[in-house]
Amino acid sequence: MSETDIYRKQRMGGLIGKGRRTALVIVDFVNGFIDPNIFGGGNTLEAAEATVPVLKAFRERQLPVVFTRIVYADDGSDAGVWCEKAPRLRELTESNPASHVIDILKPLGGEIVIRKTQPSAFFDTALGSLLRSKNVDALAVVGATTSGCVRATVVDAISANFRPTVIADCVGDRATGPHEANLFDMHQKYANLIKSDELDSIFA
Amino acid sequence: MSETDIYRKQRMGGLIGKGRRTALVIVDFVNGFIDPNIFGGGNTLEAAEATVPVLKAFRERQLPVVFTRIVYADDGSDAGVWCEKAPRLRELTESNPASHVIDILKPLGGEIVIRKTQPSAFFDTALGSLLRSKNVDALAVVGATTSGCVRATVVDAISANFRPTVIADCVGDRATGPHEANLFDMHQKYANLIKSDELDSIFA
Amino acid sequence: MSETDIYRKQRMGGLIGKGRRTALVIVDFVNGFIDPNIFGGGNTLEAAEATVPVLKAFRERQLPVVFTRIVYADDGSDAGVWCEKAPRLRELTESNPASHVIDILKPLGGEIVIRKTQPSAFFDTALGSLLRSKNVDALAVVGATTSGCVRATVVDAISANFRPTVIADCVGDRATGPHEANLFDMHQKYANLIKSDELDSIFA
Amino acid sequence: MSETDIYRKQRMGGLIGKGRRTALVIVDFVNGFIDPNIFGGGNTLEAAEATVPVLKAFRERQLPVVFTRIVYADDGSDAGVWCEKAPRLRELTESNPASHVIDILKPLGGEIVIRKTQPSAFFDTALGSLLRSKNVDALAVVGATTSGCVRATVVDAISANFRPTVIADCVGDRATGPHEANLFDMHQKYANLIKSDELDSIFA
Numbered sequence: 001m002s003e004t005d006i007y008r009k010q011r012m013g014g015l016i017g018k019g020r021r022t023a024l025v026i027v028d029f030v031n032g033f034i035d036p037n038i039f040g041g042g043n044t045l046e047a048a049e050a051t052v053p054v055l056k057a058f059r060e061r062q063l064p065v066v067f068t069r070i071v072y073a074d075d076g077s078d079a080g081v082w083c084e085k086a087p088r089l090r091e092l093t094e095s096n097p098a099s100h101v102i103d104i105l106k107p108l109g110g111e112i113v114i115r116k117t118q119p120s121a122f123f124d125t126a127l128g129s130l131l132r133s134k135n136v137d138a139l140a141v142v143g144a145t146t147s148g149c150v151r152a153t154v155v156d157a158i159s160a161n162f163r164p165t166v167i168a169d170c171v172g173d174r175a176t177g178p179h180e181a182n183l184f185d186m187h188q189k190y191a192n193l194i195k196s197d198e199l200d201s202i203f204a
Numbered sequence: 205m206s207e208t209d210i211y212r213k214q215r216m217g218g219l220i221g222k223g224r225r226t227a228l229v230i231v232d233f234v235n236g237f238i239d240p241n242i243f244g245g246g247n248t249l250e251a252a253e254a255t256v257p258v259l260k261a262f263r264e265r266q267l268p269v270v271f272t273r274i275v276y277a278d279d280g281s282d283a284g285v286w287c288e289k290a291p292r293l294r295e296l297t298e299s300n301p302a303s304h305v306i307d308i309l310k311p312l313g314g315e316i317v318i319r320k321t322q323p324s325a326f327f328d329t330a331l332g333s334l335l336r337s338k339n340v341d342a343l344a345v346v347g348a349t350t351s352g353c354v355r356a357t358v359v360d361a362i363s364a365n366f367r368p369t370v371i372a373d374c375v376g377d378r379a380t381g382p383h384e385a386n387l388f389d390m391h392q393k394y395a396n397l398i399k400s401d402e403l404d405s406i407f408a
Numbered sequence: 409m410s411e412t413d414i415y416r417k418q419r420m421g422g423l424i425g426k427g428r429r430t431a432l433v434i435v436d437f438v439n440g441f442i443d444p445n446i447f448g449g450g451n452t453l454e455a456a457e458a459t460v461p462v463l464k465a466f467r468e469r470q471l472p473v474v475f476t477r478i479v480y481a482d483d484g485s486d487a488g489v490w491c492e493k494a495p496r497l498r499e500l501t502e503s504n505p506a507s508h509v510i511d512i513l514k515p516l517g518g519e520i521v522i523r524k525t526q527p528s529a530f531f532d533t534a535l536g537s538l539l540r541s542k543n544v545d546a547l548a549v550v551g552a553t554t555s556g557c558v559r560a561t562v563v564d565a566i567s568a569n570f571r572p573t574v575i576a577d578c579v580g581d582r583a584t585g586p587h588e589a590n591l592f593d594m595h596q597k598y599a600n601l602i603k604s605d606e607l608d609s610i611f612a
Numbered sequence: 613m614s615e616t617d618i619y620r621k622q623r624m625g626g627l628i629g630k631g632r633r634t635a636l637v638i639v640d641f642v643n644g645f646i647d648p649n650i651f652g653g654g655n656t657l658e659a660a661e662a663t664v665p666v667l668k669a670f671r672e673r674q675l676p677v678v679f680t681r682i683v684y685a686d687d688g689s690d691a692g693v694w695c696e697k698a699p700r701l702r703e704l705t706e707s708n709p710a711s712h713v714i715d716i717l718k719p720l721g722g723e724i725v726i727r728k729t730q731p732s733a734f735f736d737t738a739l740g741s742l743l744r745s746k747n748v749d750a751l752a753v754v755g756a757t758t759s760g761c762v763r764a765t766v767v768d769a770i771s772a773n774f775r776p777t778v779i780a781d782c783v784g785d786r787a788t789g790p791h792e793a794n795l796f797d798m799h800q801k802y803a804n805l806i807k808s809d810e811l812d813s814i815f816a
Contacts, residue, residue, distance in 0.1 A: 003380070007378075011290065014288055014291060016289060080742070082362050087218060126690060129568045129569045132570070159286070161285050162540070184381075185386070188289075189323075224747070284541050313483045316485050328532070332532075333532055334488070336749065337749075411787040419698065421697070423696070446622070449618065489774070493800075494624045495626060566692075566694050568735075585796075589790065589793030593790055598731075
C-alpha cells in the first residue's frame with residue numbers, strides 16, 4: 001500500500017469547506033527569507049514573484065491582507081529558545097533590511113503587519129483577534145518557508161477554526177525536500193492546496 | 205550543495221541548551237493512534253513500546269509526566285475545521301477506547317492528562333500553565349504521529365520557550381516518509397533529537 | 409468633579425457598535441455558585457431566574473448558547489495557584505453536583521459546555537475558536553459572579569474583539585458592593601450594559 | 613454578616629504561597645496614564661513615585677523587570693473593539709510621548725518592554741513566554757490603572773499560574789472608588805497585597 005493509500009484509507013486529506021470571507025496572509029516574505037546568504041534561497045524568490053498577482057487580486061476585492069515579519073528587539077531582550085536553534089534570527093531587528101517586507105509586496109497603509117518572534121503568525125500575537133474584527137473565517141496562506149513559518153501558521157489557523165488554503169506556487173523554501181514534504185503534510189492534514197491560477201475558487 | 209549543507213551554512217540545527225527540569229510529554233499514544241485501521245499503523249506500536257522504559261525513568265526521578273488524548277464531545281459540539289480534513293477524529297469521544305491511553309503506558313493518579321481537540325497539546329489547553337506550576341523549563345516529547353501532533357506540540361513548545369527534546373525512537377507515524385521528513389525539520393529548527401538510550405543526557 | 413465626570417472627560421464609557429451575530433454566554437450558573445454555603449448567595453439565584461427567558465430568546469432565534477462550568481480533575485492534577493486563594497474550588501469536580509449547571513438552565517444536546525479551571529471562560533479553553541466556527545462577533549454575558557468570572561470573561565471577550573453586552577439583571581454576586589463596582593467598571597471600559605427587557609436591542 | 617465575612621465564610625482571600633523567583637511588572641506607567649487630561653489623574657503620579665525605590669530594589673537583586681505600554685499602529689490597523697469604548701486609546705502610537713514610560717521609571721537596555729493593545733499585559737503578547745525563559749514563577753505588579761490594566765494583568769497572571777502580589781501603594785487610578793473596589797477584589801480572589809515597605813517579604 002502506498003503512503004498516499006494509507007492516508008486515503010484513514011479518510012484523511014478531505015476537502016475543507018469554503019469560507020464566507022478570506023484574508024490573505026503573506027508569511028515572512030522579507031529580504032532575509034529571499035537572500036540565500038541569510039535564511040532564503042531555493043524557490044523563495046520565485047514564490048514571492050508568483051504572489052504579486054495574488055496580492056493584487058485580494059486588494060481589488062478589498063479583502064484583508066496581512067503581512068508578517070520576524071522582528072526581535074535591538075537589545076535582544078525578547079530572544080528565546082528558538083534563537084538557540086537558529087542564532088541568526090536575532091539579527092532580524094526592526095531597522096535591519098533583512099526583516100523588511102520585499103519591495104514587490106510592500107504593505108499599504110492600513111494593511112495589518114504582524115511582528116512575531118516565533119514560527120507561527122498566531123503565536124503570542126494579535127492576529128487571531130484582528131482577523132475576528134475583520135469578519136474573516138478563511139485564510140489563503142503564502143510565504144516562506146513552506147517547512148517553517150508557513151506550516152506553523154497553517155497548523156495554528158486550522159486549530160483556531162480558520163479555513164486554510166495554501167497557494168502551492170506561492171510558498172517557497174530553501175530546500176526542495178522539506179518544501180515537498182510539508183506540502184504533502186498540509187494537504188493531508190491541515191489545508192486545501194491550490195495553484196495561484198485557481199484563485200477564483202476560493203472567493204465566494 | 206546538499207540540503208543539509210544549506211541548513212549548516214545558514215547556521216540552523218544548533219543545539220538547544222539543557223533545561224533545569226524536564227517533563228515527559230506523551231502525545232496521543234492512545235489505541236486509535238496505534239490501530240492501523242483508525243489513525244495508527246507504521247511504527248507507532250514500536251515507538252510506544254520503546255516509551256515504556258522512558259516513562260519508568262521519569263517516574264523514578266519523580267519528574268512530571270503529561271499524557272495527551274484527542275477527545276471530542278459526544279454531541280459533536282466542539283468539532284471544528286480539522287474534522288473536515290479528517291472526519292474520523294469525531295469518533296474520538298471520552299468513552300471510545302480509541303481515545304484511551306494504551307494499557308502499557310497507563311497514567312497514574314496525579315499525572316496530568318490533557319484532553320485536546322487540535323494537533324498541538326498546547327493549543328487552547330492549560331498545558332503551558334500547568335507546566336509552569338511544576339517548575340518545568342524543558343520537555344522530552346514522544347508519541348504519535350511524528351508528522352502530526354508530535355510536531356505541532358514541539359513547535360508550540362519551543363515557541364513558548366520550553367526546551368524540547370524529541371526521543372526519535374519513541375515517536376511514530378503511519379508512514380515512513382512523513383516520519384523521516386518531520387524528524388529532519390524538528391532537528392534543524394525546533395528540537396534536540398536523541399535516542400532513548402541517551403536519555404541520561406537530558407537529566408541535569 | 410464626580411467620578412463619573414472623570415470618565416466622561418476622558419471619553420470613556422462609549423457605546424460599542426452592534427455585532428452581526430450574538431452568542432449567549434452563561435458563566436458558571438452552577439449549583440455551587442447559587443448556594444450561599446459554597447460560592448453563591450447574594451442575588452445569584454435571582455439573576456439565574458432572570459436568565460430563563462433570555463436563554464429561551466436565544467434558543468428561539470437559533471443563536472449559539474455557551475455554558476461554562478469550573479471543573480477540576482478528581483485527583484487535583486490540574487489545580488493551580490487560584491486554588492490557594494480559594495481552596496474550595498478544588499471541590500468542583502466533574503461528578504460533584506456543585507459543578508453542574510442549575511436545572512432551570514440545563515444545556516441541550518449540541519450546546520457548547522466549556523469546562524474551565526480559571527476565572528475567564530476564554531483562558532486556556534477553546535471558547536474563542538469555537539465561537540469563530542459559529543460566525544459570532546458579539547456576546548451577551550450573564551452568570552456569576554459579576555466581580556469574578558463574569559468580569560474576567562468580559563475583559564477577555566473585548567480583548568479578543570468580540571462585542572460584549574452584559575445583561576445587568578442576569579449577573580449576580582455574593583455581595584452587593586463588588587457587584588455594583590464591577591458593573592460600573594464594565595460599563596465604563598469593557599461592555600455595553602442592558603436590562604433583560606431590552607434584549608431586542610442586541611439582535612440585528 | 614458583613615461583605616468581608618461572606619468571603620471569609622466561603623474561604624476566599626487565602627494567602628498565595630511564596631514564589632521561587634519574582635519579576636516586577638510595571639503596567640502602563642506612561643505619560644498618558646499620569647496626565648489627568650488623557651487617562652491619568654487621581655493617585656497615579658503618587659503611585660509612580662512610590663515605585664521608584666521598588667524598581668531600584670529589583671534591579672539591585674538583578675531580578676527581571678518588565679514594562680508595559682499601550683501602543684497602536686500609526687495607521688490604526690490594529691485598533692479593535694476596546695477603542696470603541698475608549699476612543700482616545702488610538703492616540704497612543706509609538707512616537708506619541710503619551711505612550712512612553714515616564715522618565716522616573718525609564719527602562720534600561722535589556723529590560724523587557726511589552727507593547728500591548730488590550731488591558732492585560734499577557735493578552736496576545738509574548739509576556740508569558742518571556743517570563744518562562746527567565747525562570748520566573750511569581751510577579752510583583754504595580755502600575756495604572758488599578759481597576760483597568762493592573763487588574764486584567766493580575767487575573768491573567770494567576771490564571772497562568774504565576775503567583776501575583778500587588779504592591780498597594782504603587783498602583784493608582786483616576787478615581788478612588790474603582791481603585792479601592794479593585795484592591796478588594798484582587799485581595800479576595802487573585803493576589804496577595806502588600807505595601808512597598810514590606811517588599812522584603814516577597815524575596816526568597
